Amino acid sequence: MNASFYSGARGMMTEQDKLNVISNNIANVNTVGYKSKSSVFMDLMYYNMHSQDRVTTGTGVRMQHTNTDFSSNGVTGAAEGGFNFAILDQDGFFMLRNQVTNEITYTRAGNFSVSLHNDGYFYLLSDAQKYVLDGNGNPIRYINGELTGRPGVFSFANTNGMESVGSTEFSPVPKNGNPIRVDGANVLDGYLELSNTDMAQEISDTVVASRAYTYALKMVQTSDEIEQTVNGLRS
Structure with missing residues (x-):
């Protein structure tokens, strides 16, 4: 039971980290020369279950680092001021x-x-x-x-x-x-480079990460309810 609880909690933390990266990209959609970031995840430790076929189960993932997209999204028109x-x-x-x-x-x-x-x-x-x-x-x-x-x-x-x-x-x-x-x-x-944040992609990623966060939260809640039920049967 603890495994499912902590895997769900880790999932919530991971998706929150991903949402933070997405939020930063969206916040900088109008920032000159900004380069968008993406999250890179890694699996946490796997362990063998006590079964004849040696089935393994994971303990979740965590964000390892962020990648920077250095591609250019073009330049603006003539900018105000003479030092652009x-x-x-x-x-x-x-x-x-x-x-x-x-x-x-x-x-x-x-x-x-x-x-x-x-x-x-x-x-x-x-x-x-x-x-x-x-x-x-x-x-x-x-x-x-x-x-x-x-x-x-x-x-x-x-x-x-x-x-x-x-x-x-x-x-x-x-x-x-x-x-x-x-x-x-x-x-x-006299020109400036635009941010390369793709708003359509960021909104899509926000929806996916938000749903994943909700599922992980439900996993935590369900694990807690089952744990309470089991403890009630023992008493």
């Missing part, structure tokens, strides 16, 4: 540097702005107020009404497993390799 950029190539990221920690992250969101730094210079900054770097990895200044360079574009041998930093930034892991500068990248000025 969109990478038209499927691969490639803008490189950012944290002003305080110097941590390097990467993004597809090109909604940049210019701001005065305490050294007296204006710099091109990301929406999170991080330096936007050129192809040589240097911060881009704004002097006499012009940028001193263009945002560099960098790619990786593969993007599997890149860690999300906030809504639209990513940090590479060792298996991604070193960043590769993309010379001659197709970057469009």
